[in-house]
Amino acid sequence: MLTKHLFLVDDHPITVDGYKNLISRTKTATTDIDFVTAYSCEEAYNRISEKHNDQENFDVALLDISLPSYPARNLQTGIDVAKLIRHYFPACKIILLTMQSEPAIVTTAIHEVNPEGFILKNDIDATSFVTAYQSITLGASFYSNTISKVQNNAIIKKLNFDAIDLQILLLLDKKIKTKDMPNYIDLCLSAIEKRKTNIKNQLLKDKGNNAAIVTAAKKYDFFKFIKNLAFLT
Structure with a gap:
């Protein structure tokens, strides 16, 4: 029987129990799930060290971003714990869960961890959580709606396209040839x-x-942003 090793980290035990119950529904006759839990950065560090010392791996880690810190090891948040997991278990799929959608937190987590899953807890229910978990374990990535919007807005801001650049994108979407754009x-x-x-x-x-340019722009929701600009009114 194939055993999946899961690491669940949240400072609310009832939340961890909820994850365990939901994920247990995905078990099949040929698979089993081994859960390891922690409720703080310090406990997470200890569980990671134990797993590494035993020369074992985590297959999936679900981490809350807001956790009691462990200053002795410079672990302040779940992001730091995720980075530690990346170091010791490179193949582990990391799912970050949070109640916070501040752009600084989201962009930092994506830049430093690049998680396979990133979920704002308010975005999902039990059914969509199981669907997201299953898709991630099968090799897909999953960012919940709010997280994706924050990420896309950060990308748009970083690109710093001006109004003319956005007009060009709009014309490309309307299939206007470049030679006709003047x-x-x-x-x-x-x-x-x-x-x-x-x-x-x-x-x-x-x-x-x-x-391809239009497809990439749509991926980042540029056209939702463009429709609100003054030159389109």
């Missing part, structure tokens, strides 16, 4: 092409056509 934007063709190249370089890691 009819819509008060810029010469060479200036528009230079801006479009910059947009593509920032949105796409690899080369792509106009459709």
Whole structure:
């Protein structure tokens, strides 16, 4: 029988019990689940050390971000615990859970941990929690709606596209050819092409056509942002 080793960390024991009950529903006749629990950064550090010393691994870790700290090991939050798990158990899938959606917290967690799952607790119920857990264990990633919005807004702000750049994106979405864009934007063709190249370089890691640029922009909800701008009214 295949055993999955799960690590559950939350400072509320009743929440940990809830996770255990929900995840236990995913067991099959050929799988079993071994739960290890902790309720603070210090307890988490001890459980991680024990697992590592026993030359065993965690397959999945569910971590609350807000945890009692462990200053002796410089573990202040669940983000620090997640980084420790990344170090000792690189293959472990990490799911961060939180009641906090402040951009600074979300962007820090994504940058420093890059979790396979990131869930605002208010975004999900029991059914969607199980669905998210199963999709993550099968290799997908899952960020709940609020977390995705915060992440996308941070990306948009970082890209710092101005109104003309956003107009170019809108025209691309409407399938307007680049050579015809001077009819819509008060810029010469060479200036528009230079801006479009910059947009593509920032949105796409690899080369792509106009459709690929639009697809990348939609991934980050640019068009929801664009529709509220004054030049569209």
